[in-house]
């Protein structure tokens with residue numbers, strides 16, 4: 176997967192496309208896979224890097240959502256549990272099951288959560304991940320050795336899925352590419368065109384790297400711009416009313432010692448009635464999230480002080496060694512693309528299902544939903560878009576479509592597990608040049624070959640792409656990532672032909688972004 180091959184595909188389509196997808200997050204890339212696998216001609220454009228929006232900033236859980244069960248949204252939970260199961264089948268190198276423990280400090284909690292979690296398990300049916308059960312106090316502490324013991328009665332354990340969101344997304348982009356789609360990062364949709372009847376029939380686009388402008392004609396345009404969806408809808412219809420209610424969620428990342436063991440903590444009711452997770456992730460502890468209404472979506476949202484305080488205080492109620500501000504290795508924020516359903520002030524009560532909205536202009540917007548349900552959202556969206564565009568009817572084939580790098584025993588690949596079968600290619604790079612096996616930083620597991628691989632085969636275009644989304648350095652340990660930037664610029668510069676000025680510019684740009692992930 177590389178940019179020149181993508182441009183060659185674009186130049187090979189002067190007559191236009193069946194579908195142009197705007198937005199390269201989980202939703203858009205999912206649509207590109209689905210449409211290309213059915214045999215439609217698809218172009219996807221992303222204004223920044225794949226996953227720069229919300230899709231690299233999630234809690235990284237492939238889950239049904241225990242909270243939605245409590246809200247009585249059984250349909251949503253069942254759908255997500257099925258998708259969780261399909262994701263594990265189709266991308267076993269990228270998804271793993273994880274034990275979640277709900278610690279109990281009151282007598283009524285064990286039977287209450289025990290029954291709820293049994294129902295959650297039953298709803299998964301043949302897509303189940305593992306048996307939930309009530310735990311004694313000792314068993315709870317075996318799962319969570321660093322849990323606060325004061326007043327602890329026991330717990331309940333259940334199983335859900337965990338994945339690395341940005342890495343899954345890159346493998347999904349490669350899957351779409353293999354199915355015939357053209358996908359371009361750093362290409363922004365700047366306008367939409369309409370035919371004589373007023374139907375959207377193409378996209379004006381700009382290559383952000385070169386300023387080159389081009390036009391892509393389309394039988395149907397799909398708006399998969401997440402929290403930015405209303406902007407594209409306004410390009411199609413200046414009178415379009417807002418549908419997105421943006422809500423911010425943040426995570427804090429700490430050393431793995433704060434959450435010893437292999438299990439995660441799930442707190443079903445925080446002091447403000449939300450769910451909080453503390454999860455082992457890539458050798459660190461990930462804690463989140465919040466749900467704070469914000470005025471507008473931005474590409475690089477910043478955590479608010481009250482969100483940071485809230486997570487620190489809540490984590491401190493459950494962890495024997497309460498994390499402090501100075502223990503935070505990285506802080507990151509993302510914006511939920513919630514869809515306005517009713518007149519409600521609380522974002523926690525807004526629709527979490529996906530919505531496919533067709534404007535009068537024929538622009539198809541696919542909004543909301545969850546990472547976990549991206550495949551189902553894509554199927555639904557392509558079904559409707561193909562009908563609208565009067566494309567020949569072709570059934571969805573993604574239920575059992577393997578994601579790029581599929582490997583049924585990826586554990587044996589060690590630190591390169593998430594690359595799946597690509598790990599062998601990365602190892603070959605190291606065999607041909609032993610220096611590429613060197614670590615980029617003592618605090619993180621990444622080696623130089625991963626940078627070369629990302630520049631050659633994963634369309635990484637900047638130091639930030641490598642440190643934030645091809646590796647997860649910035650999300651795991653922001654200061655370490657800042658220290659890695661010069662070495663990454665050197666390696667990328669050799670691949671992409673950067674001169675000294677360009678390398679310096681890349682490092683400076685990364686420092687500006689990276690500073691937002693450090694707590695002062």
Ligand SMILES: Cc1cc2nc3c(=O)[nH]c(=O)nc-3n(C[C@H](O)[C@H](O)[C@H](O)COP(=O)(O)OP(=O)(O)OC[C@H]3O[C@@H](n4cnc5c(N)ncnc54)[C@H](O)[C@@H]3O)c2cc1C
Nearest residue numbers: 198200201202222228229230233234236364401424546547
């Ligand atoms: C804090 C948090 C935690 C979450 N945790 C989970 C979880 O654990 N599990 C789960 O299933 N879900 C989770 N979610 C939900 C999930 O992350 C989102 O539903 C999903 O990532 C949304 O993907 P998207 O593709 O719709 O949006 P995005 O990922 O935001 O993608 C939209 C893209 O459109 C691009 N774009 C915008 N305008 C243009 C333009 N004019 N031209 C070209 N491109 C454009 C943007 O740059 C962006 O990359 C979480 C969400 C948040 C906020």
